[in-house]
Amino acid sequence: MEKITSTSNNKIKYIVRLREEKKFQAEEQLFFIEGLHMVKEAIKRNIIITIFLEERMLNKVENIAKFECILISDNVSNKISSTKTSQGIFATCKLEEQEINCDKNILLLDQIQDPGNMGTLIRSAASFDFQTVIASNNSVSFYNPKVLRSTQGNLFSISLVNNDLLKVISELKEKGYLIIGTVLNEESKSLKQVKFIEKQKYGIIIGNEAKGISLELHDLIDINLNIEMSNEVESLNAAIAGSIIMYNIKK
Amino acid sequence: MEKITSTSNNKIKYIVRLREEKKFQAEEQLFFIEGLHMVKEAIKRNIIITIFLEERMLNKVENIAKFECILISDNVSNKISSTKTSQGIFATCKLEEQEINCDKNILLLDQIQDPGNMGTLIRSAASFDFQTVIASNNSVSFYNPKVLRSTQGNLFSISLVNNDLLKVISELKEKGYLIIGTVLNEESKSLKQVKFIEKQKYGIIIGNEAKGISLELHDLIDINLNIEMSNEVESLNAAIAGSIIMYNIKK
Known part of the structure; x- marks a missing residue:
């Protein structure tokens, strides 16, 4: 040897x-x-x-x-x-080409930069039966050592795909997906008040840690969710926000 | 100067x-x-x-x-x-002596070692109106630089206390707190099925990343919650589990 x-x-x-x-x-x-x-x-x-x-x-x-x-x-x-x-x-x-599983909910990561967040989001996606994670091309690598560590080995059971989100999300919408975002606007709905439809497939966009969801994606969002929280705190950690929404959508 | x-x-x-x-x-x-x-x-x-x-x-x-x-x-x-x-x-x-706020829900951290988890849990506690975080003496320092960074500045609005959890939890129970844990056993209840009582005060224990909640604390737990998830995944990240439970308890 x-x-x-x-x-x-x-x-x-x-x-x-x-x-x-x-x-x-x-x-x-x-x-x-x-x-x-x-x-x-x-x-x-x-x-x-x-x-x-x-x-x-x-x-x-x-x-x-x-x-x-x-x-x-x-x-x-x-x-x-x-x-x-x-x-x-x-x-x-x-590193095999991985396919998008269009029977299940999908997590969409827009410019996630922190490897701990990326790994934790993959681990939560696997936990809550999201079979595909699609990250924008400018997100941190799925195979960064800290991402891998944070997944705790739960990355092999799901498809990890890098692609242009504008293109992918448009295609998912054609396949009947409802797209969920977290942009705060007049139409955003409190998470606890939203009833998720049992047979509906959802794509959830989680935005960059500092800048949120890219402007060019805003028009593609069907429902913006607002996670109810104290006024004193500006925002939740991206992995926390994503995981709370995925948990609430899971049947 | x-x-x-x-x-x-x-x-x-x-x-x-x-x-x-x-x-x-x-x-x-x-x-x-x-x-x-x-x-x-x-x-x-x-x-x-x-x-x-x-x-x-x-x-x-x-x-x-x-x-x-x-x-x-x-x-x-x-x-x-x-x-x-x-x-x-x-x-x-x-570093001033900080007081436990006994009017609100309390987060109890048992040997949390990862500074990113500790900081994120403090940030989520502040978001979900938990005014006090009590960590066992052998947890990572609240003032570790990576903890501070992960809080994103949301540590000044809440009380951060180090103490012996066995002692503190016993005192909280005398003050009417119900203690929530995440130990998997025959009596654990699915989070989605539990109805939280509006005027009840809760203390939530989050255990060490690898070992879970210390054995000596098990008998003090009133309700063990089980966050529903895929059988393929062993566990959630500690900060994710804690944040999902805090969000669900928040009125």
């Missing part, structure tokens, strides 16, 4: 780029994961390309011999880990 | 300790904030001790001459900032 002990090895440089650069992930059609839980989930989904691991982790994965594995030394493990204490196991995975 | 240009100045060392160490904050009865929005909020609350700022920020605060100010150079500003790009203004603030 190959062993890498130098952090300046080309494969290691490649991995670090893959971990950090969204564009590079798209070009290579690969992403990089870390931690035993994530690697096991990726094995279940059959998307593993190469496992990188410290020797101490060899007996932690069943049938490890079935996979392309590369051993790494401590210093390399620390270099490629995005956390203070490396878990000692990593993998590159196939 | 005094100006500090060396990062090894004793006042700067003191500030960095204050920023990082919960125990030191308690001993000194001080905490450290950064950013113009936070400093302005702290001025409103009359808790500022000393403002540290770069010269470019001098005209950003009204009546700056009324405060004890120390000028700092760029390198010092970067040293004391906990973000990549320093906002150039900081302050030490009085």
